[in-house]
Amino acid sequence: MNPIVVFQEHGEILAYWCERRYLKETVICFDRHLDLKKIPSQQVLRLLAVKNDPLAIRSLNRDIPFRDDDMFAYGLDNFVYAAITLNYINRFIWVVPELHSISTRDLAIILWDQLSLIPDHGNEIIETFCRSSFSAKANIKNVSIEITTLSRLPYITNISNSHIDIDLDFFCNPIGDLEHTAEDLVQTLVKMGVHRQVESITYSISSGFLPSQYRYLADAITNLLDRNIDLRSIGRKHASRSLGIIATGKNIEDQILDELWTDELRILGASGWSLRALLEARMGKLSASTSSYYTARLAGDRATWAAYVIGMEFLKRGDYATAESWFQEASIEIIDTIQSHALIMHTLCLCRSRKMEIALKRARVCFLRIPMCIQAYKLGAIAAESLCVKDCSDWCQAQIKNLKLISQQ
Incomplete structure (x- = not known):
């Protein structure tokens, strides 16, 4: 064998x-x-x-x-x-x-x-x-x-x-x-x-x-x-401790972050700054996280994951306007699933900020690019109802019903 x-x-x-x-x-x-x-x-x-x-x-x-x-x-x-x-x-x-x-x-x-x-x-x-x-x-x-x-x-x-x-x-x-x-x-x-x-x-x-x-x-x-x-492979060391903390959702303190930066992240350049921004966001250190994010961007990393997590932290705080800008940043391209979800979250923040015309436009992008996503049609229906666009609202509700039938058959 x-x-x-x-x-x-x-x-x-x-x-x-x-x-x-x-x-x-x-x-x-x-x-x-x-x-x-x-x-x-x-x-x-x-x-x-x-x-x-x-x-x-x-x-x-x-x-x-x-x-x-x-x-x-x-x-x-x-x-x-x-x-x-x-x-x-x-x-x-x-x-x-x-x-x-x-x-x-x-x-x-x-x-x-x-x-x-x-x-x-x-x-x-x-x-x-x-x-x-x-x-x-x-x-x-x-x-x-x-x-x-x-x-x-x-x-x-x-x-x-x-x-x-x-x-x-x-x-x-x-x-x-x-x-x-x-x-x-x-x-x-x-x-x-x-x-x-x-x-x-x-x-x-x-x-x-x-x-x-x-x-x-x-x-x-x-x-x-x-x-x-x-x-077949000896592998590459790439911030395994940091990734383990993220995977398990563990909380960390400043001392641990300093250790991770010294031991794992600093050597990775732009990508290390991006992961530092993500960790700082999860710690609630949003000012530091923003600074690390822009450092990563200037060094050549898109830092989409970090932008998404920063947006989620502002969303949890009810700061929809700031969260909106971060989700928009994270969904400039729609390729990765994080970018797709950032598009949904951007639409959600627009709805909660009562920017219904823009929200409906973003929802229509969702319908085109990620037509399986039921949440997009729910947000589209909310925006359409607020704008009294009955045909669009009815269509969204019909899509929700149809997709639920398919996904839960």
Whole structure:
């Protein structure tokens, strides 16, 4: 048996799929995250130009997960979209954790929520969205995206030639509790007769999604499968402690921030300033956060994530006018799901500030770019009713009803 290839971070697997000459393959992926954010068209062109060159694909993988510039084409949060674009896969089965029983209706809602903020693909998803007894699924660029759980996986059909990929954060929730065991997963795969199809494992430790004490899970899985590990990457250190704090939602004080800046962030330049701005915003230090944000921008990072978090903090304080400006800053481009949600939040702030004409215009942008997002139609209806535009209000209400029927069928 071939060894199981192990990566530090999930985006590294794209070059491996290129190396293995994947073409319209079925991938079963155990993961807590979908990793299906959109990639800008200019970066898609860069990927297509080297689609058969593993080394070139690897060189386009983002070095820092939160880098927000045009240096790299993809990363750990959107490599599945890259694989779809490169025609490596035509079916992606996303197996999500299930600590407590999840109904297929719940699965449909999870998938809808995950896909609803992907811009410019909403109409195809709406048209293909459906739920079965064991999963929910929809298409993106004619590729099937299906969600299920470990307990339901044996009932999924046509997977005898699939490739199995495991992100170890599947096992562990954000606060560090295990929700599955290696034994549970392997036993299920053995019963299904697909255990030999496990090809790859990802640690996801340096990105903050898996506490380092669970690194042993890779060894546990490979031992249970009587396989060896082929460690393909030594990984890159990129603020794992800071990312872990963000992932778990922990509160920090000034001393910890100073340590993070000295130990992790300062060396990262513009991206480090961007992450510092985000941490400062979560600490309520909005003046310092704003300063760090603009430092990041001047140094070349878009700092979208930071702008979004700053906006959310002002929104929590009821300062809608200031929050509005930050959400507008974060939604200048609509590619990432954070930018899509910033567009929604910008529309919300406009409504709360009673700027209804502008709010309706922004809502119409939402209808066009992210047509799955029910909240956009709710805000559009509020603005239209306030402006006495009855036809628009009625249309928004009809869209809300229709989308709820599809997403919760």
